[in-house]
Amino acid sequence: MNAPDADFIIIGSGPAGVSAAFPLIAAGRRVLMLDAGDDAGSQEENRSVRVLGSDLESLRADDGSSPKLQTPVSRGILERFTRDAGISGDGFKPIGSLARGGLSNIWGAQVSYLDAGDIADWPIDLASLQGSYERVSQRIGISTNADFTTGANSEATLPLGATAADVLRRHKAAKPADGSFRLFAAANAILSEARPGRAACDLRGDCLYGCPSGAIYNSRQDLLALRKSPHFRLLDMQAVSLARDSGWTVKTADGSSFSAPRIILAAGVLGTAALLADLLPIGGKGLRLLNSPTLAIPLLSPARLLRSPTPTHSLAQLGLSLRYGDGASDYVTGAIYEIGSLPAQSFVNRMPLGRKAGRAAFELIAGSLLVATIYYPGDQSRSSIHRDAMAKKGLTIRGGFAEGFEIRAEALKKALRREWKRLGLIPLPGASLAEPGIDAHFAGTLPMGESGPFGTSPVGELNLHPGLYVVDGSILPDLSSKYITMTIMANADRIAHRLAAL
Secondary structure, three states, X not given: OOOOOOOEEEEOOOHHHHHHHHHHHHOOOOEEEEEOOOOOOHHHOOHHHHHHOOOOHHHOOXXXXXXXXXXXXXXXXXXXXXXXXXXXXXXXXXXXXXOOOHHHHOOOOEXXXXXXXXXXXXXXXXXXXXXXXXXXXXXXXXXXXXXXHHOOOOOOEEEOXXXXXXXXXXXXXXXXXXXXXXXXXXXXXXXXXXXXXXXXXXXXXXXXXOOOOOOEOOHHHHHHHHOOOOOEXXXXXXXEEXXXXXXXXXXXXXXXXXXXXXXXXXXXXXXXXHHOOOOOOOOOOOEEEEEOOEEEEEEEOHHXXXXXXXXXXXXXXXXXXXXXXXXXXXXXXXXXXXXXXXOHHHHHOOOOOOHHHHHHHHHHHHHHEEEEEEEOOXXXXXXXXXXXXXXXXXXXXXXXXXXXXXXXHHHHHHHXXXXXHHOOOEEXXXXXXXXXXXXXXXXXXXXXXXXXXXXXXXXXXXXXXXXXXXXXXXXXOOOOOOOOHHHHHHHHHHHHHHHHOO
16 A cells, blocks of 8 residues: 655645735644645736736736726636636636745735634634734735824834825714714735845836735745745646545646545635535535625815825725624625726726727826725625536636615615715715625635535534545635625644644
8 A cells, every 4th residue: 555645735826825824834744745836926026027028918908807807917816716626607706826836926915804703603713713814914024004294103014095094084083973983994915025035115106917026925935935845836737626545646737646544625715616516415506605795986085176195005095884783794894996096097997988088088187086895794695516517626706695685785875875975985886896706705615514515513523424524715714894805814733733733
């Protein structure tokens, strides 16, 4: 009998995969990571290629999606996933990545932490995540935006854009009486001070184009540290199937196979579902998928009209939250971005003007424009994953919203209009509800603590398949409206520490 290739095989090099790898190799466990990506990245390309694309992808017609999904690096990642993952959408935009570093190549990098109320129905408590939150935060580097004209505390900070700073000052001067609406400086996984191998943010606004300085956290950066360990090995191979005998065997697209007593799936919710399609009883009802309905609202700040934007990054400037009900999850969160630091083309293409006139108009008012993105909790979605009857292993995701969601969305817009008025902002025409999936906030397919065939244990082990563990968003039992990448990483770290002790 052949010896196993590793103690653990991790599938996926995204934020969850690397977070699981560190505790295992620290404990001396042999880890083999299989990933469909390679070591080539946007950092090696010149700026014109990163901004315009090698085939001028940036000049394609606007498809209505988020600006961050229309950059050349995003288009390349998403188009490859659509082509090779075998996942299609029906009223749903499947977002995933087969690139090195997973979706951290194109994530928004905003950081949120869940509280005890957010995980009240989970089979773990907040204390079990706290140490992992701290370890992940220290590893990836986090900075809070700050208005230096009002002073800054000892936290690592980056300059807040002038329009965002003006809005925040207005909020602090006249907070809503009931406290239902909160506005605060956003925290992002971006460096204000250099680290080995990563430069500090240079405020050039290249955030959506691959961040050549490495200031924005990308899990591919962690692979440099992991590869220094004699216990870690990374192979550029796409896992395509799993089989169990005395242990587990992973087969790859090139016909190779690798074995280990324990497999850790960190391929992202959709990628993990595809790998497990033959191992789960996905019937006519499909596999439940939670995602966050997302609303985008353009805003004008008259007080900043005709003023130039100030140098800042193009990640979230401000974070916000607004409660709309009495339930623990009845609140939305979101972010406010300065449009002056975002790609002009995405906005010019939506103006009822010619390209030249549109660009001139945009440059004239860009310093006074903001866009707010609002995320609902996952219980407001109704999406599911189904086997594709026309293909042996293909999956189709059917997207939708919870009953009565449209009414709640209109009520939210009305409540937000009151807040925008208080902040001196004017909502512009063009507010839109995104197609399900665009948010890429996915969870709930294989929830921890559920006893059924799709459930997993508190350490992510599939009920039906001992030795097969999941550490990505699939196992989050529910989905609050908060940004979940930090929690996914912390939960992967927590699980890996438990597995390292076995």
